[in-house]
Amino acid sequence: MTQLEQYRREIDRIDRELVALFLERMAVTGQVGVYKQQRGIPVLDAQREKEVIAAKTAMTDDPARKADLAHLYEAIMAISRRQQRQLVKEGLEDPGYAAWVSDMARARAPVQNPRVVYQGEPGCYSEEAAVGFFGAEVNSRGCPWFSDVFQALEAGEADYAVLPIENSSTGSIRQVYDLLAQYRYSIVGEYEVKVEHCLMALPGVAMEEIRTVYSHEQGLMQSERFLDAHRDWTRVPTLDTAGSAKQVSETGDRTAAAICSRRAAALYGLHILVEGTNYNSANHTRFVVVSPVPELRQGRDKISALFHLPHQSGSLHEILTIFAVQGLNLLKLESRPIPGRSWEYLFFLEFSGDLTAPGMDGVLHELSQLASEMRILGNFPSYEGVR
Numbered sequence: 001m002t003q004l005e006q007y008r009r010e011i012d013r014i015d016r017e018l019v020a021l022f023l024e025r026m027a028v029t030g031q032v033g034v035y036k037q038q039r040g041i042p043v044l045d046a047q048r049e050k051e052v053i054a055a056k057t058a059m060t061d062d063p064a065r066k067a068d069l070a071h072l073y074e075a076i077m078a079i080s081r082r083q084q085r086q087l088v089k090e091g092l093e094d095p096g097y098a099a100w101v102s103d104m105a106r107a108r109a110p111v112q113n114p115r116v117v118y119q120g121e122p123g124c125y126s127e128e129a130a131v132g133f134f135g136a137e138v139n140s141r142g143c144p145w146f147s148d149v150f151q152a153l154e155a156g157e158a159d160y161a162v163l164p165i166e167n168s169s170t171g172s173i174r175q176v177y178d179l180l181a182q183y184r185y186s187i188v189g190e191y192e193v194k195v196e197h198c199l200m201a202l203p204g205v206a207m208e209e210i211r212t213v214y215s216h217e218q219g220l221m222q223s224e225r226f227l228d229a230h231r232d233w234t235r236v237p238t239l240d241t242a243g244s245a246k247q248v249s250e251t252g253d254r255t256a257a258a259i260c261s262r263r264a265a266a267l268y269g270l271h272i273l274v275e276g277t278n279y280n281s282a283n284h285t286r287f288v289v290v291s292p293v294p295e296l297r298q299g300r301d302k303i304s305a306l307f308h309l310p311h312q313s314g315s316l317h318e319i320l321t322i323f324a325v326q327g328l329n330l331l332k333l334e335s336r337p338i339p340g341r342s343w344e345y346l347f348f349l350e351f352s353g354d355l356t357a358p359g360m361d362g363v364l365h366e367l368s369q370l371a372s373e374m375r376i377l378g379n380f381p382s383y384e385g386v387r
């Protein structure tokens with residue numbers, strides 16, 4: 001037997017003892033669950049958990065092992081809470097859970113023939129997403145700024161907004177995340193658009209004549225490598241891609257070009273000089289459909305939630321432990337700074353699931369109890385179209 005085989009034999013022996021003890025512990029924590037259920041005692045006892053961890057970490061002087069034991073016991077106790085939650089039904093003590101229950105109570109059916117707002121001029125990718133999600137006959141209109149879109153919902157001028165949330169080349173659209181945090185609205189759906197940018201100018205204009213190129217900052221960023229080959233062009237960010245095409249068309253400036261969709265070129269009578277200026281050929285933008293009133297649409301399989309975590313080391317790790325222990329499939333994690341509180345963050349998490357499925361109330365209690373603040377932004381069907 002090699003030395004390695006000998007070590008592994010030893011590890012297997014120790015693990016047999018560990019597993020037997022773990023199962024024994026679970027049997028007792030299960031009995032604690034029955035006890036709590038009979039007496040209406042909450043599952044989580046944060047003080048007791050602190051004591052359990054303190055007692056274990058006191059058993060070694062090695063600081064690294066102390067931290068390891070704390071993590072190990074966090075996971076073990078999350079597992080025993082999950083086991084107890086199958087028995088114990090809890091009330092509305094947790095604000096995040098209570099808010100979700102009250103949101104569900106006011107959830108409405110999808111609005112028929114809705115009024116839809118998006119940011120940009122007709123022909124922009126957001127309009128394309130609105131058409132894709134709601135159909136070609138959608139009653140939609142564009143607004144200059146993202147904040148105008150939210151204000152239109154607030155004023156009751158629209159039923160839904162379609163907003164870009166992330167791009168597969170350049171990442172998150174931070175302004176939209178910040179507005180989602182600011183307004184207490186719900187995400188009720190999502191849609192993806194394959195973004196293929198083109199360089200366009202007035203008919204008859206040659207590449208050599210171009211001095212300035214206009215596009216939304218995302219269009220410029222997604223075409224960065226193409227533009228780097230034309231360093232003498234001035235790059236001017238505009239409110240949206242279609243707006244830049246409209247501007248080139250209306251000013252009649254032969255030294256100007258726009259980076260925008262093929263659709264916008266046709267709409268504003270521009271001539272395409274270069275197709276596919278985006279450096280990533282698989283360039284997709286994901287849009288969310290935002291509603292001022294919560295909805296629970298058929299086929300919901302994706303959950304979006306916002307968390308403010310306690311400003312202490314390990315709090316993100318603890319939340320992620322819950323995801324692992326509860327078998328939740330985490331799809332995206334985004335953090336945004338909190339104004340006025342340097343180095344504190346709001347975390348936006350997306351994960352798979354249907355919050356009305358059995359057992360999900362326990363998951364929400366767990367997450368709400370560990371976060372300083374938790375808000376469910378929505379539970380909606382994920383985009384299923386082809387990429």
Ligand SMILES: C=C(O[C@@H]1C=C(C(=O)O)C=C[C@H]1O)C(=O)O
Nearest residue numbers: 029032043044045048049077080
């Ligand atoms: C087992 C209990 O329930 C929970 C799980 C704990 C554990 O696994 O040690 C400790 C405290 C509670 O949050 C208990 O209350 O003792």
